[in-house]
Amino acid sequence: MKISLRYLLLPLLWAIGCAATPIGTAVLEKRTLQNFTAIGDKFYHIEETLRVNWFRASNICRQLGGFLVNLASEEELQALSRQLHPAQSYWLSLYDLAETGVYASQATGTNAQFLRWSAGQPDNIGGVEHCIQLWMSGSTFQMNDAQCEMPFHFVCESY
Numbered sequence: 001m002k003i004s005l006r007y008l009l010l011p012l013l014w015a016i017g018c019a020a021t022p023i024g025t026a027v028l029e030k031r032t033l034q035n036f037t038a039i040g041d042k043f044y045h046i047e048e049t050l051r052v053n054w055f056r057a058s059n060i061c062r063q064l065g066g067f068l069v070n071l072a073s074e075e076e077l078q079a080l081s082r083q084l085h086p087a088q089s090y091w092l093s094l095y096d097l098a099e100t101g102v103y104a105s106q107a108t109g110t111n112a113q114f115l116r117w118s119a120g121q122p123d124n125i126g127g128v129e130h131c132i133q134l135w136m137s138g139s140t141f142q143m144n145d146a147q148c149e150m151p152f153h154f155v156c157e158s159y
Contacts, residue, residue: 057154066158068093091154094132118142
């Protein structure tokens with residue numbers, strides 16, 4: 001009986017070991033990046049079908065192998081904006097849930113590197129707007145603070 005149990009465990013241990021190899025990692029990266037499109041030096045998933053709250057958008061991005069987009073520059077905003085639908089709004093990784101008026105990235109945990117506010121924003125109407133969306137303001141996408149529970153499209157990024 002001990003011999004047969006050993007032979008049953010060997011294939012199981014082998015399979016576990018294979019899953020941890022670089023080959024297994026490459027397969028995972030290929031599977032998750034198929035949901036993303038290269039724009040500049042990053043990969044993005046622009047969700048145009050689902051409209052969900054900020055928390056759900058963040059979870060979906062994680063499930064896809066990324067995180068809500070963390071814009072680092074005007075150039076990145078412009079490159080991404082060319083791919084977005086002008087009549088839609090999109091969640092970003094930025095929020096001020098920890099301290100009102102101090103915007104941090106959910107993706108990195110650090111303060112925002114780049115902010116491009118729409119005129120009059122952020123305004124924190126009613127004291128309940130703590131998550132940041134991109135929306136079309138005039139002829140360009142800019143940032144607006146919104147209630148985190150509101151449903152919007154979203155953009156994920158992955159490296």
